[in-house]
Structures are given as structure tokens and as C-alpha cells.
Amino acid sequence: MVEDDEVSLAYDLRQIYAKDIVGEHLKDIANARKQGLYSVYFQTLKDLHAVIRHKFDDNEKHVNEYNTLIKNIIEVANKYPMTWIGKDRTPQPCAEIEELLNNLEIFFYKVMDDNNMFGVKFDDDGL
Secondary structure (H helix, E strand, O other): OOOHHHHHHHHHHHHHHHHHHHHHHHHHHHHHHHHOOHHHHHHHHHHHHHHHHHHOOOOHHHHHHHHHHHHHHHHHHHHOHHHHOOOOOOHHHHHHHHHHHHHHHHHHHHHHHHOOOOOOOOOOOOO
16 A cells, blocks of 8 residues: 555655746746747747656657657757747747747647646636
8 A cells, every 4th residue: 555655755745846936937938928038938848858758758649749840849949049039029030930939839639638748637726
């Protein structure tokens, strides 16, 4: 039988992972996105990838989609290097970069949701 301390420790570790690790990364991503700092936005997304990668390593479709998204972002970043580093705010390059970065962020949210990282509680608790 599992000891209460073991159950408590597992719960505590899940809370630390969800709140302190994944949650902080999500806040960093939101801040970078809001500030329009594309290179920072990209880096924060890659940091999240390092934290949640275990959730989709075994899914070849997810790995392939991630690699395609990264390849496309790098191509556009190289196409518009001054926009990428925040020195040029021309609308068309900004829109291209933002769309690709948003697609990567949405991809991560989908992977996280598919793996119940946002919770699996089915009742509403008054929300």
C-alpha cells in the first residue's frame, strides 16, 4: 500500500511542476508575446518545449509538426533579421513572424490539453 507521505510527495511534485515550472513558463511566454519581442518570445516557447517535451516525444505526428513549425520560424527570422531583433516594426514582416510564433504557442497548448496538463476535472465547482 502507498504511504500517505508518498502520495503527498507525488501531489506536491505535480503542483510544483504545474504551477512553478510550467506556469512560470506560460507567464514568460505571455509577457514576451505582449511586448512584441520576437526573439524572446521564441526562446520562451523553446524553454516551454524543454519542460513539456516528454508529453509528446512518443508521438511522431507531434514531433514532426514541432520540427516543421521551428523550421518555418527560423526561415522567417532569417528573412527579416531586423524585425526579429526588434529594430524594424514594418507591419508585414511583423505579421508573418507573429503568426508563426502564435502557431507554435497554440501547438503547445494543444499538446498540453491533449495530455490533460490543464486538468481533467469534469465538474464545474461553481466556475
